[in-house]
Amino acid sequence: MKQRLREWIEQLFPPPISPLPPGVYHWQSPPDAPQPHRMHLRIEPNGEGILILDASTVLHLNQTATEFAYHHIKGTPLDEVVREISKRYRVPKSQVITDFKDFLERLETLLNTPDLDPEIYVDIERHQPYQEPLSAPLRLDCALTYRTEDESIRHVAPVEHVRRELIYEEWQQCLRKAWEAGIPHIIFTGGEPTLRPDLIDLIAFVESLGMVSGLLTTGLRLVEKEYLNRILASGLDHVMIVLDPLNEISWEAIRDVLAADLALTVHLTITPENKTQIQSLIERLARMKVTRMSLSISHPHLGETLQHARDLVARLGMHLVWDLPVPYSHLNPVSLELNATLEAPPQGAGIAWLYVEPDGDVLPFQGATRILGNLLTDPWDIIWERAKQR
Known part of the structure; x- marks a missing residue:
């Protein structure tokens, strides 16, 4: 009688489902696979997960989808997956089979879709980005240097408080x-990061760890065929080129990267000098088959022009990337004080991603004046705790 009563109570008030243990799990296809793939799954303390596919797509998964991803990465036999999920969630085994197969089919589709943008969120059951607490950021934006091709404009970067540049071993x-710490995505920026002779080695090191890597650059060195080939071979996953509309080499860099196996975003800074050409510039990029754009303005009074540009990007079917930092350069000569007045930091800044200066100091986001600690010398736990105390 007591057993039947306990079963009846559990049916009315089922006990909470304990989540899988937090951690980072990695899967890579065997060397002889026709198409090499890799997945990283970070399980949060609340049981939800962040799944990174081939360094191309970041998915926020609810607890059930996280468990599907976990079992797929671990290679759990189907009958065991069905038995465990059915028991844990009190659902029919037939439903588990259907849902699990549907999940795997969607993953397969994403894995075989070329050049996905790391910032696109695909429609797998998930929460909206940055709505749930994170155990670690999704991304670090690492400014390797504040040097630029034209050193006469060095003043546009906040160099006055950056003591030095970390050397290769320190960046390692x-x-x-x-x-x-569980951070899956690194973006190298600056200044001009291609001025660092160890950039390609750093990209390769990130690749060897299993992380996603991106590069934000003027792109001028990417027109050098040998250099671009070395970048591709290093494992770089995506690139943003800051377009100089008056420099034909900048346009050539875009064409070369479009022809390569890299996800590309093009950034365009709207200035008083080019605001009347913005429509034609965006339309030219669309004709080149650029699908992702980032936009900023050099002065607050250009806000209306920015909105028109955003609307045009949407009408042309291009994706607007809004959360990548813009390297300090002559195309973005914005002081820290002015930068803070243009727009509020985008959603996710200071928690979903952090910004690392050339000397290792960690900021909540590019242009912030609050230092959370130094990535080289301070324990990560202290830096992260300070970041959460916004």
Whole structure:
């Protein structure tokens, strides 16, 4: 009688489903696979997960989808998956089979879709980005240097408080610390990061750890065929080119990257000098088959022009990337004080991603004056705790 009563109570008030243990799980296809793929799953303390596919797509998964991804990565036999999920969630085994197969089919579709943007969220059951607490950021934006091709404009970057540039071995320590903290995505920016002779080595190091890597650049070095081939071979996953409309080499860099196996975003800064040409510039990029754009303005009075540009990007079927930092350069000569007045920091800044200066100091986002600590010398737990105390 007591057993039947207990079963009846559990049916009315089922106990909460304990989540899988937090952690980072990695899967990579075997070397002889026709198409090489890799997946990273980070399980949060609340049981929800962040799944990164081939360094191309970041998915926020609810608890059930996280468990599907976990079992797929671990290679759990189908009958065991069905038995465990059915028991844990009290659903028919037939429904588990259907849902699991549907999940795998969607993953397969994403894995075989070329050049996905890391910032696109695909319609797998998930929460809206940045609505749930994170155990670590999704991304670090690492400014390797504040040097630019034209050193006469060095003043456009906040160099006055940056003591030095970390050397290669120090960046290795920082990147390994980030990976061990569960951060899956690194973006190299500046200044002009291609001025660092160890950039390609750093990209390869990130690749060896299993992380997603991106590059924000003027793109001028990418027209060098040998350099671009070395970048591709290093494992770089995506690139943003800051377009200089008056420089034909900048347009050539875009054409070369479009022809390569890289997801591309083009950034365009709207200035008083080019505001009347913005429509024709965006239309030219669309004709080149650019599908992702980032926009900013050099002065607050250009806000209306910015909105018209955003509307045009949408009408042309292009995706607007809004959360990538813009490297300091002559195309973006914005002081920290002015930058803070243009727009509020985008949703996710300071928690979903952090910004690392050339000397290792960690900021909540590009242009912030609050230092959370130093990635090289301070424990990650202290930096992250300070970031959460916004």
